[in-house]
Amino acid sequence: MGTPIKMPRLSKGMETGTVLEWLKAPGEEVREGEPLFHVLTEKADVEVQAPGSGTLLQVAVPAGEEAGVGAVLGWVGEPGEVVGAAASGEVKEGPERPAGGKERSKAGSDERRKASPVARRLASEHGLRLAAIEGSGPQGMITKSDVEEAVRIREESALGVEAEDERQEQQDQVERIPLKGIRRVMAERMALSKRTAADVTTVVDVDMGAVQALREHVAVTYTSAVVKAASLGLRKHPILNATLDEEEIVLHKGIHVGVAVDSARGLTVLTIADADQKSLRQIDDELQGLVEAAKRGTLQLEEVETPTFTVTNSGVLGSLMFTPIINPPQSGILGMGKVQETPVVRDGEIVVGVVMYLCLTYDHRIVEGAEAVGFLQAVKGCLEDPVRMM
Amino acid sequence: MDRKDGIGGRELTTKDLVEMYRLMLQSRCFTEQVLVWYEEGRLPQGLHPSVGQEAVGVGACYGLGPDDWVIPSLRTAEAFWTRGVTMLEQLNAMLGNAASVSRGKETSHHAGYPERGILAGTGIVGGSIPVAVGGALALKMRGSEGVMVSFFGDGASNRGDFHEALNLAAVLEAPVVFVCENNLYAQTVPAAVGMAIEDIADRAMGYGMPGRVVDGQDVVAVYAATQGAVGRARRGEGPTLLECKTYRFLPHYPIFEEKRPAEEIERWRERDPIEMLGRRLEEEGLLDEQGKLEMEEAIEAELQEAIGEAEGMPMPDPQEVFENVYREPVEAMGL
Amino acid sequence: MRTLRYNQALCEALRQEMDRDERVFVLGEDIARHGGVYRVTEGLLERFGPERVIDTPISESGIVGLAVGAALLGMRPVVEIQFMDLITIAMDQIVNSAAKARFVHDGALHAPLVVRTMNLGKGTVYSSQELEAWFTHVPGLKVVMPSDPYDAKGLLISAIRDPDPVIFIEHKALYRIEGEVEEEAYTVPLGQAKLPREGDDVTVVAWSSMVGVAEAAADSLADEGIGVEVIDPRTLVPFDRERVVASVCKTGRLVIVHQAVRRGGFGAEVAAAVTESEAFGYLMAPIRRVANPGVPVPKSGALHPPALPGEADVIGAVRDVMAYG
Known part of the structure; x- marks a missing residue:
């Protein structure tokens, strides 16, 4: 197992951060201390350095996704080393667990969420993160209808915007810039x-x-x-x-x-x-x-x-x-x-x-x-x- | 010329006797050569040597006709030779190449050659005995003149299948001849340890069929006894159990350590079936030393040619393993 | 259409096949003079004579071996093993002699025999075992388990005409069931499931005596608004995988019902096959099996409820999988 790359606490009170960009692709070599990825916290964009030297083995939290402080974002290690995909969900470990334990959005990766196979497939097809879906099935399992509901809500909220966009597109050509990263945080805040x-x-x-x-x-x-x-x-x-x-x-x-x-x-x-x-x-x-x-x-x-x-x-x-x-x-x-x-x-x-x-x-x-x-x-x-x- | 004592078959000619000698000699040469090739790693497997027992398979099969069937035991190599299987064919089977009769699916001693009246035996000692009865019953139901000959050893005669099969054969009057090759050892266990009777032939009485003890080293005696039993079966008089007393000169399989008494092996070697017939042929002026030598050389030459040819054969396509599990392809079974 | 009981339908199948093909013969214990303990071979001795309708000694291994030999040399034997528990004695002949005959002869010979056997269901500890899974595990064997009179006749005729060895498993609880059966000889092809109930919510796969149990559960659940699709595969080898997979893709939920012990039962195979298929991505709930929980079938009826799967168990399993949204 390689060295895990974890979401650092970049400021006091920080509980989650968004991975803005990976500066290395899996398989590329990294040296300890070398800039490895950017994290967006509150309104700041911070460059984070590699925790060890070796090869970037796997990225567990891709760019654009949010993760809790201490969550494993990926691994650095020897080429070919096996990293537990399941371990990617080891979100918060003891000492790095934020004090106060306020209710936060579940930032664990999708693999660890309890979901029926069909729910998993539908979520993937619709580009929905399971972490963002509340499970209503036995033992909190995310069911097919939970995902369908999430899809419905998203579609409804997007409906007005889409209609406007469609009119615009009919009139003239537009360029669409995805609302993500710091832009998205800005918009939300x-x-x-x-x-x-x-x-x-x-x-x-x-x-x-x-x-x-x-x-x-x-x-x-x-x-x-x-x-x-x-x-x-x-x-x-x-x-x-x-x-x-x-x-x-x-x-x-x-x-x-x-x-x-x-x-x-x-x-x-x-x-x-x-x-x-x-x-x-x-x-x-x-x-x-x-x-x-x-x-x-x-x-x-x-x-x-x-x-x-x-x-x-x-x-x-x-x-x-x-x-x-x-x-x-x-x-x-x-x-x-x-x-x-x-x-x-x-x-x-x-x-x-x-x-x-x-x-x-x-x-x-x-x-x-x-x-x-x-x-x-x-x-x-x-x-x-x-x-x-x- | 069937007699009351169960002896039957036509009078053997000079040619017959020489051919029986040749078949036994071929079996011996084949076995000894294969064991060497196995030792050398040239063949992927050895065989269960029938050295010393050649008279049983040759004698029992020699007079059989094209409608008759046999199921050899794992040691009855002679049944294959006598029914016309070539050394090349058995080498192909041992190598599992694409020219082998089952195209690599099973080896020589579990091979079947239907066009030569040979059904494959299974690897379960005694398991083929009821199958032979069923084959015999089919021949009878189909109105064939054919008779089934079932080969097995003394060990198999202790299996339930033996007893069920003899009983069934008797009640159904199946045209089958049970040829027990009693070589005195069930692998390593002496027959006397495995059963409390002297003669397996005595078991026949319990099922209401004749049981005869035959000198298994005397190919002519085996021939005559089998022909008697075959004639009886052909006439619809039912099955017979023949117990051929014999002895294997070599261990059960090459890897088995020999623990039988040396003097017992020596004593039986004095009754080598090939030498016994050879002496008679010589005494009667039918085959001299020179003739025997030439015969052996011819066998060796055929064998050398066969191994070369067998080794040159392509191996079967791996995908053939999916063929003939069912009539339909294996994937048609759904799961 | 005329109705027949399950055992009568089987008997008619045997009679018609023996009329049609003189290679077909039947053998087994108590089948000729007595006509079979459950009358499946009734009247055959009188019609076809002792050469083709053979009372055998109690020699299960011997008679199956005999049937293999007869089949290899051109006959079409149909063996009756009185109870499935007794088939244990004949396992070598079934597994080694029959199943591998075509393979070792590379198709030059084959063994087209049928071994008919029966489960008493609620008999004794030694007469109520459902052992179909053993046979499904052996390459070369086909396994047939009809659940009603129509299939009993059509599948037995198919089994007799099939070129490979077939284990044909009947059930005592079914012998008295009446159903419409065509008078003419007909075949029901091996490997084609049927759907006695169609529904959109849960797929229930059941065979042999459990089909009726599943149907009853489906009818009860229909009153609750739950649409149960009952699939009777009719034959386990070959198995109509496509039908089951298509149904699970539709319903997203699967319950498998068999009388046999759950552990190592064929239900596990069905469940595995579904999760390996495209239906996996449609599963809304865990797959549930309703089966014997791993106990011998007891004699006393008082001990039956946990040991023998019933309608309530199926209903419970369906409600359970429905809880997953």
């Missing part, structure tokens, strides 16, 4: 957010002149400054650093600010842990390092905290203001507009100022409007008087 959060967006303008002046002495980005300012605002308004966990509001002691950036594989969230306790310079250095790693796809997210709040900069692309979407289960997201010279009234006179709109979307289920505006004002205050951030 955005929809979840819009479906669950009572989101409200509120906007303030910030005079960025002081920060601009600061940048002439200390080379930091506007984003770093906003992260620092936000972290301080969050200290004052902890409700925006909270997450909603079903029936409870969870107030987080650590202020971990996520920064949404575009990377080679799409949107990725980098995290500055305990941002309120770091200097602006530290934050800036850390952020630059993470952005570089994200661009190279070599982000190591092990032991990195899950963000409690997110900052997103749309201004770099030229946007003036926008309504960012909360990254659930967080309760707020701060969007940065373009920093630009604008006529402003200062001491009764119209002068050329440097202004940026800060757009806060917050979950009105738990955040009061006054809290939200108060937070924005605090952030604005820090940015307009950077000394407060020193």
